[in-house]
Amino acid sequence: EAEVAQSPRYKITEKSQAVAFWCDPISGHATLYWYRQILGQGPELLVQFQDESVVDDSQLPKDRFSAERLKGVDSTLKIQPAELGDSAMYLCASSGGQASYEQYFGPGTRLTVT
Amino acid sequence: AQSVTQLGSHVSVSEGALVLLRCNYSSSVPPYLFWYVQYPNQGLQLLLKYTSAATLVKGINGFEAEFKKSETSFHLTKPSAHMSDAAEYFCAVSRSNTDKLIFGTGTRLQVFP
Numbered sequence: 001e002a003e004v005a006q007s008p009r010y011k012i013t014e015k016s017q018a019v020a021f022w023c024d025p026i027s028g029h030a031t032l033y034w035y036r037q038i039l040g041q042g043p044e045l046l047v048q049f050q051d052e053s054v055v056d057d058s059q060l061p062k063d064r065f066s067a068e069r070l071k072g073v074d075s076t077l078k079i080q081p082a083e084l085g086d087s088a089m090y091l092c093a094s095s096g097g098q099a100s101y102e103q104y105f106g107p108g109t110r111l112t113v114t
Numbered sequence: 115a116q117s118v119t120q121l122g123s124h125v126s127v128s129e130g131a132l133v134l135l136r137c138n139y140s141s142s143v144p145p146y147l148f149w150y151v152q153y154p155n156q157g158l159q160l161l162l163k164y165t166s167a168a169t170l171v172k173g174i175n176g177f178e179a180e181f182k183k184s185e186t187s188f189h190l191t192k193p194s195a196h197m198s199d200a201a202e203y204f205c206a207v208s209r210s211n212t213d214k215l216i217f218g219t220g221t222r223l224q225v226f227p
Contacts, residue, residue, distance in 0.1 A: 042217030105157035
């Protein structure tokens with residue numbers, strides 16, 4: 001069964017450092033989402049791509065966060081500089097194909113900023 | 115604007131007892147509704163979804179949910195809890211089949227032997 005891949009699974013970084021997360025969606029899925037889940041809360045959308053174009057980045061803190069999806073396949077989310085409040089689980093999801101409305105989630109990257 | 119409210123951040127049941135997790139939504143358009151389950155340090159897995167077809171939706175692992183427009187509710191139930199059902203459950207709403215999901219704050223289900 002096809003899955004969304006994410007790496008790394010866990011990342012510990014110091015405040016003010018740069019950090020990057022990678023996501024490989026299910027093959028053929030045109031829509032890719034990055035969500036942030038703070039401990040004890042539900043996930044919230046950071047950015048949504050349709051192929052290589054950004055559809056929604058209204059909740060992305062653009063002064064420190066950036067996201068790209070070159071060639072419309074895999075995607076990278078970057079934080080520079082990281083702040084203590086960025087500690088969270090970063091989830092990638094993709095959708096497309098016949099069941100276009102179902103979002104499939106990856107295992108997530110747990111970020112701890114010290 | 116859309117939102118989801120999950121009543122009860124923690125629910126505890128005995129193994130074999132009925133599971134009822136509550137979800138109320140707010141939406142200005144006909145909603146797409148979802149229930150996801152999350153195990154510790156893992157991603158989210160879709161349990162079931164409502165997309166304006168049958169109001170009673172059956173999902174995986176014996177779970178089902180009923181869409182009640184008059185009550186703006188989409189509660190999740192399972193007749194008999196199993197120890198493996200212990201996890202965090204999230205209700206979510208979306209405006210369309212490609213729009214972002216808006217999640218509730220989650221309900222942690224504990225199952226006691």
